[in-house]
Amino acid sequence: MSRVRLKHKEQENKRCTLSIVQIGENECKVEVLFLMPLALLKMTSKKQKEAIMISQPFRMIACIHQIFQDWRTLETMDKLDGVIMGSLLTAKSTSAQKNLSSRMEEFWTNNRSMAKLSEENKFFKPLINSIVLHRKRGGPGQMGKSLKLLTEQHGEILGRQFNSMLNAAATEEGAVQSWLKKYPLMVEFSERHSFFLPMLYLVGKDIKHAVTWEKLASSAIAAAFALFDVITDLYTINYYYDKGMGDTGFVMLTFVGVSLLLQLGLVTVIHHKNSSRWRFEILATLTYTKPAFNKFRVLTNQKSEGHELMPPVTEMVCFKILEVFCESIPVSFFSFSLHFASF
């Protein structure tokens, strides 16, 4: 057992104790204990938390972790290693760091087990590279009949096909299942190397929830439709008033107003602990752009900042339920009634 105590002169109020215990022939148990002032734990903003996460003790531990991983042998790699490898492949880089392609090259050079696997299976490196680098276009192509016959070109095709399936599937799980069904050789490969599927799931999840222009456009379209829907509703209300059916118009207007009020109430309940975020959400609700923000957050799987009462998926569902219950159903009903009354 070895014990390392890290103490930094610049941050004397932060201490980190790292304990590494060998529990098996090829297995270590690592425990990390952080001692930090209470004020740091009370920090609620995302930026402050990020500042802690990239502080020196954390970076050092991440570095140690990566070195351990680089030295793992292929024979001893299990499902947990797959998760770690996936995390390494999908780790976000800052502007100071290298671009994705060079980071991938570094990954294949430093990681001994992966280098060995890519030597034994020529298709493996192009497969992972094309997945991580988000290459999509490419035909299905013919596959070899055994793993040994798969070439680098096959790996490229397999990766591109995986990305296309990921694009069409509901989740990364669906994409992986379809991909394995289409390419049974990959089932054989995953049975030989238990780390492969967990790694694929993690990389797939990261790609599925990545921020893209497509998702931004989809959210903007959602907002445009919501706004257009409200405009046509207001036109219908105005039409009622013009035709001397002010009572029905007033009832419809009440439903639209009640829906908006309840949505504002819901936003207040969810975001009342963070005033700047609350103001932003209120503005988005009043301008009918909130559905777009909700959709974008769900599509990109944004994590809660900590002050919210519920996760983004539940927030979107509650928001939509209110919209459907208080606005969409009554307005649809009255619009239909208007047509019936004119016959």
Add this chain to the structure above:
Amino acid sequence: MNWLAQCTVIQIMSILSSTNVDNILLLSVVLSAGMTSECVTYMTYIKDISEEGRRLGKLFYGFVPLSGFRLIMVRISMYMLSFCQLIGKCFGMSILYNLGGPVLVLQVLGGEMLAYLLYKVVRKDLVYSVSLKSKHLIIVFTLLQRISSKIVADFTGMLHCRHPYELGGSTGC
């Protein structure tokens, strides 16, 4: 049910043959119904495929296939189900509205709701198990939830409201 179907056909024919229909109003109706269906379909889809939903509610969530042609078919079917249910229900309610005014509509909706709540009381399945301290709050929450889910399910056919403990099972019959 046959008379209602015939009335619907007659009314649709009237809409199609009428020269007085305001195009923007017609667009408003279609857009409202379309947006509602889209809302309900997307809500059901997202909640059903969510990792949390599938992990915590295995019996309830997870009916949507995760990939392939079946996924597309299920999404289209859900959308069509919601759209047709909304149009059908609105037609029915509009006929009642034109026959007896808002009072008749409220009587029918209220009667349906009362029957549903009585059914739940008889089945000893009315009150939700929620972690609220006050009994009054639990009853208010239960009533709001039951009424809103009944209305949403009746008008939009939302599949997650058709759970055996909600509006599904024998309640659906």
